[in-house]
Amino acid sequence: AAAHPAEHPPGVGLTALVGLSAERILLADKVAAAKFGTTTPIVDPVREQQVLDQAAALAVQAGLDTTDTVTFFRAQIEMSKVVQQGLFDRWTAHPEQAPTERPDLATEVRPELDRITSAFIAQLAATAKLRATERRCHLERAVAVRIAARLYDLDQLHGQALRGAAEPVCPRHL
């Protein structure tokens, strides 16, 4: 029993953290919908730096390693861009699948991403001890990715992105 304290029962320890990655990956659909058919490019280095600076500041407050936290957020950003490009390709090849609504990036979508940033920091802090044990972390991550892929009904594109986003959760990375 001592090996698995009640607050982290085996098999669910990383589901909240990985679930946030899935939510962020699904938000890439809204980001892509905001940009598709406009002159706004997928890649926005200024915004990326703002996301990373915000994450680093929150990491310091939470007592997390700044470098590791920034590495984690870089992966979230990379996977968002993979999904956005995949959707652009899909919508270009199949215009009938393109979104009919265009959400506003600054007022609708980015505030949601910012809320996920804060939630990520809380989950990274809550799981720091669990993630430090390499074998346990890899097992919990695999379980969490399967649960999230099913819970959020992820297709191939989003499932691949989730695996990439979950990669830096465990040691050697974090």
Ligand SMILES: C=C(O[C@@H]1C=C(C(=O)O)C=C[C@H]1O)C(=O)O
């Ligand atoms: C999500 C966006 O697209 C890209 C990905 C980002 C991210 O994942 O935070 C930030 C800027 C862009 O390079 C965005 O423009 O907000």
